[in-house]
Amino acid sequence: MSQFATTPKPPYYAVVFTSTRKDGDWGYTHTSAQMEELARQVPGYLGIESARGEDGFGITVSYWSSEAAIAEWKMQMEHRAAQARGRREWYSHYEIRVARVERAYGGPARPVG
């Protein structure tokens, strides 16, 4: 599966989540996969892209059709529980930026698969 999100023509919304992880997994990998699964079920979810370097600094960008979809996901019950664990157990720091995508283009060729 491609790691690139397949997003529609702008405008749509992006949530840029940058974070540094604490040492140790402590259920992070499991919950992370679970949250991605749950996010997919929220109406207005468009896709997600994620990268984390060996130094522990990571960027996850999730894409949404509207601010309302983002608000719904933010308030989703299991997600709220995961947010609390994230603040307490997994992240030494994070920043969240909500942005409206206005233009998008790609190159050189579409990846297959």
Add this chain to the structure above:
Amino acid sequence: MSQFATTPKPPYYAVVFTSTRKDGDWGYTHTSAQMEELARQVPGYLGIESARGEDGFGITVSYWSSEAAIAEWKMQMEHRAAQARGRREWYSHYEIRVARVERAYGGPARPVG
């Protein structure tokens, strides 16, 4: 130095660059550092955040005060040469999304340094 960009109160702009690298360095690391140095000199540059996993998928987000600043950086001569090399030599695929950051918040604590 913190890997988090220190950005002002929104609104400002974000360029989300997601990419997959081809094998081998081919001058990528050197040019990459050089471009970051040049970008800093563009009026309206606010900061940059970057992560690439071992699988070669990476996300770089650069922050700008305005669309005009982004346009100036896009047209900068050395940057244009690097873009051409990127398309030809370094990236198997990339996506660029230009977005207007509307809200931002962080947690749990500011990293030191």
